[in-house]
Amino acid sequence: MSHTFKTILITGATGQVGYELCRSLSVLGAILSPNREELDLADAHSVDAYLxxxxxxxxxxxxxWTAVDAAEVNQEATARLNTALPAQLAQYARKTNAYLIHYSSDYVYPGTGQNYWLESDAVAPLSVYGRTKLGGDKAVVNHCLHYLIFRTSWVYSDRGNNFMKTMLNLGAQRESLNIVNDQFGAPTNARLIAEVTALAVYRQLASKPIDSGIYHLVCGGITSWYGFAEKIFELAKRENLPLLLNELGGISTAEFPTPAARPQNSKLNVSKLEGALGITLPSWQQQLEFTFNSYMNNKD
Ligand SMILES: NC(=O)c1ccc[n+]([C@@H]2O[C@H](COP(=O)([O-])OP(=O)(O)OC[C@H]3O[C@@H](n4cnc5c(N)ncnc54)[C@H](OP(=O)(O)O)[C@@H]3O)[C@@H](O)[C@H]2O)c1
Known part of the structure; x- marks a missing residue:
């Protein structure tokens, strides 16, 4: 058994999940984490040469490409990052017998109904972002032999641009806020995604790999964006953060139109991943406390 990979390439290491992966995977192999200046992932020739x-x-x-609304008017650039890049990485992995771990999204599902989505359910994305992410999933499944695709949702972290930090900024500036209360999913912190990824990588190294395939990777429990905001402000008040906010209201999706349509039901069933790794994914509330505390410890 080999205890480490020789060379681990982590793309997007300046992003929320990429940053955490660089920390979590560091004991599992020598990490290469080029930033945009060192490797422009939009340039297929540069990617080939780097590999x-x-x-x-x-x-x-x-x-x-994670800017969901901007994707609607940048279809080509979005497709390059979200579909063609994973296809290129998958082809390299197949040719060289490398292992590939890729990340996908709740936005591949149509967002209808009340049931939790299973990995085997029919997909029907509502937006350019969702369609291009689905294209990436299909490319990896079709081209690659040894791979994992983790579909996650509502990703946030103590750094980068995300809902938690946006709420804290807005709460410091505004007396009232209306937040969408009819879209449901699981807020999932980047650190958890990286830790579960490390567990899966370790299993691969220990010759006890989990089967190649698509797995949902989200925190336990479900809330709305309103519920997520409510909990963020509860923690902010507990820490005596200076907030102007005194009124948090709920608003429907119809009352808050966006260029890209959002799924209303983003509930992802995680039984497949929990069974494969023998773990129970922690609740979104517990992980929010953990991430919020980390934000408090590290902010200026
Ligand atoms: N964010 C969410 O709510 C969410 C929800 C469900 C699924 N996901 C999926 O989870 C994964 C991780 O998301 P995330 O939130 O960690 O993403 P993120 O914070 O937006 O990070 C994206 C990363 O991609 C890099 N990147 C984009 N275009 C590039 C280019 N042309 N060349 C080099 N680097 C480029 C960015 O670099 P720069 O820093 O230079 O821009 C950044 O490091 C993605 O697959 C995403 O689709 C995310």
Whole structure:
């Protein structure tokens, strides 16, 4: 048994998940984490040359075009990052027998009904972002032999641009806020995604790999964006953060139109991943406390 990978390529290491992956995977192999200046992932030739030069035996790909509304008017650039790049990485992985871990989204599902989505359910994305992410999933499944695709949702972290930090900023500036209360999903912190990824990588190294395939990876429990905001402000008040906010209201999706349609039901069933790894994913509330505390400890 080999205890480490020779070279782990982590794309998008300046992003929420990529940053955490660099910490969590550091004991599992030598990490390469080029930033945008060092490797422009939009440039297929540069990506080919980088792979040929460094020959990674594990590629972890959290890089993506994640600006969901801007994707509607940047279809080509979005498709490059979200579909063509994973296809290119998958082809390299197949050719060299490398292992590929890729990340996908709740936005591949149509968002209808009340049931939790299973990985085997029919997909029907509502937006350019969702369609291009689905294209990436299909490319990895079709081209690659040894891979994992983790579909996650509502990603946030103590750094970067995300809902938790937006709420804290807005709460400091505004007396009232209306937040969408009819979209349901599980807020999932980047650190948890990285830790579960590390567990899966370790299983691969220990010759007890989990089967190649698509797995949902989200925190336990379900809330709305309103419920998520309510909990963020509860923690902010507990820490005596200076807030102007005195009124948090709920608003429907119809009352808050956006260029890209959002799924209303983003509830992802995690039984497949929990069974494969023998773990229970922690609740979103517990992970929010953990992430919020980390934000408090690290902010200026
Ligand atoms: N965020 C969410 O709510 C959410 C929800 C469900 C699924 N996901 C999926 O989870 C994964 C991780 O998301 P995240 O929130 O960690 O993403 P993120 O914070 O937006 O990070 C994206 C990363 O991709 C990099 N990138 C984009 N275009 C690039 C290019 N042309 N060349 C080099 N680097 C480029 C960015 O670099 P720069 O820093 O230079 O821009 C950044 O490091 C993605 O697959 C995403 O689709 C995210």
């Amino acid at each position: 040929a030069k460094h020959q990674p035996d594990l590629i972890v790909n959290p890089a993506a």
